[in-house]
Amino acid sequence: MGYSKEIYTAAAAALESRGKETRRKLQHNKSVAYAAVPALEDTERRLAAIGGRLMSEIGKGGDLQAAMKQLEAESREVRAQMDALLAQAGFPTDFLEPQPVCGLCGDTGYLRDGLCECHRQLLTKAAQEALRACAPAYDFAFGSFDVRLCGNEEDPASGVVPCNNMKKLLDYCRAYAEDFDLSSPSLFMHGKTGLGKTHLSLAIAMAAVEKGYGVVYGSVQTLLGKLEKERFDKSSADHGEAEESLLGCDLLVLDDLGTEFSTSFTLAWLYNIINTRLMRNLPTIISTNLTPEELEARYAERITSRITGCYVSLAFFGRDIRQIKSATE
Numbered sequence: 001m002g003y004s005k006e007i008y009t010a011a012a013a014a015l016e017s018r019g020k021e022t023r024r025k026l027q028h029n030k031s032v033a034y035a036a037v038p039a040l041e042d043t044e045r046r047l048a049a050i051g052g053r054l055m056s057e058i059g060k061g062g063d064l065q066a067a068m069k070q071l072e073a074e075s076r077e078v079r080a081q082m083d084a085l086l087a088q089a090g091f092p093t094d095f096l097e098p099q100p101v102c103g104l105c106g107d108t109g110y111l112r113d114g115l116c117e118c119h120r121q122l123l124t125k126a127a128q129e130a131l132r133a134c135a136p137a138y139d140f141a142f143g144s145f146d147v148r149l150c151g152n153e154e155d156p157a158s159g160v161v162p163c164n165n166m167k168k169l170l171d172y173c174r175a176y177a178e179d180f181d182l183s184s185p186s187l188f189m190h191g192k193t194g195l196g197k198t199h200l201s202l203a204i205a206m207a208a209v210e211k212g213y214g215v216v217y218g219s220v221q222t223l224l225g226k227l228e229k230e231r232f233d234k235s236s237a238d239h240g241e242a243e244e245s246l247l248g249c250d251l252l253v254l255d256d257l258g259t260e261f262s263t264s265f266t267l268a269w270l271y272n273i274i275n276t277r278l279m280r281n282l283p284t285i286i287s288t289n290l291t292p293e294e295l296e297a298r299y300a301e302r303i304t305s306r307i308t309g310c311y312v313s314l315a316f317f318g319r320d321i322r323q324i325k326s327a328t329e
């Protein structure tokens with residue numbers, strides 16, 4: 001669960017607002033019930049007093065068991081009176097109890113042995129929202145990927161029929177997404193622009209998020225830009241978070257390799273990211289419009305050899321789907 005700090009913050013804020021809402025509802029119920037049955041306020045006070053006496057018995061260190069037995073009996077009696085008063089006035093007996101959204105953790109988000117399922121769900125929801133915000137033009141679904149659009153004329157260089165090739169790629173990516181875990185291989189998607197590399201990588205990213213994995217998606221330019229800001233902009237509020245999430249997230253999707261400004265900073269960091277993630281066995285998906293030859297011409301051998309040697313290569317052929325789509329719309 002390598003989530004970025006924003007995801008944890010968003011989930012914590014959602015838990016906090018659940019807690020606030022529960023307290024507000026309880027306060028509201030109390031004022032309604034006390035107005036209808038003033039004696040209820042007295043039973044609540046007596047219950048609180050029993051709690052106070054229990055604490056002082058613990059402090060005294062005497063015969064705690066006997067004291068607890070006595071206090072429990074008193075508490076049961078007051079509760080029975082309270083239930084009767086509530087029932088007489090037509091309120092449910094739990095009307096003065098907090099009603100958290102999650103009964104397991106009481107909306108704290110934690111159980112004794114770790115995160116509560118509700119907390120995991122909030123993290124997943126925050127991660128889904130963050131991913132959607134990265135690429136609002138996409139629907140993140142494999143189902144909307146139409147392999148027929150890329151054409152059935154044989155590619156002269158490779159002898160491959162594009163729509164057949166695309167069907168294979170789609171099937172591969174679907175299976176990859178379905179089986180995704182931290183042992184999944186890294187993928188290198190290459191081919192001309194408009195062939196669906198971003199669409200498929202986003203569909204994989206969303207599937208991984210829905211499985212509870214922390215995913216970072218962005219163009220190489222944007223992600224390295226964040227890193228550069230974090231490193232050199234003293235006024236930046238980030239303290240190593242971009243670096244940590246690029247190196248340590250469960251799945252990193254680096255879109256559009258080759259469109260970034262090439263500087264010694266970007267080259268050094270590309271190598272660091274690719275190498276560190278391989279060493280840590282964390283999957284990465286890189287997409288590029290560059291051919292493998294162009295890649296080798298642009299980047300140092302230590303970068304390209306890692307990509308071509310350690311990533312599963314997915315070659316995209318065919319006609320520009322985006323152009324065809326806009327022409328038929």
Ligand SMILES: [Zn+2]
Binds near residue numbers: 107108119
């Ligand atoms: Zn919970």
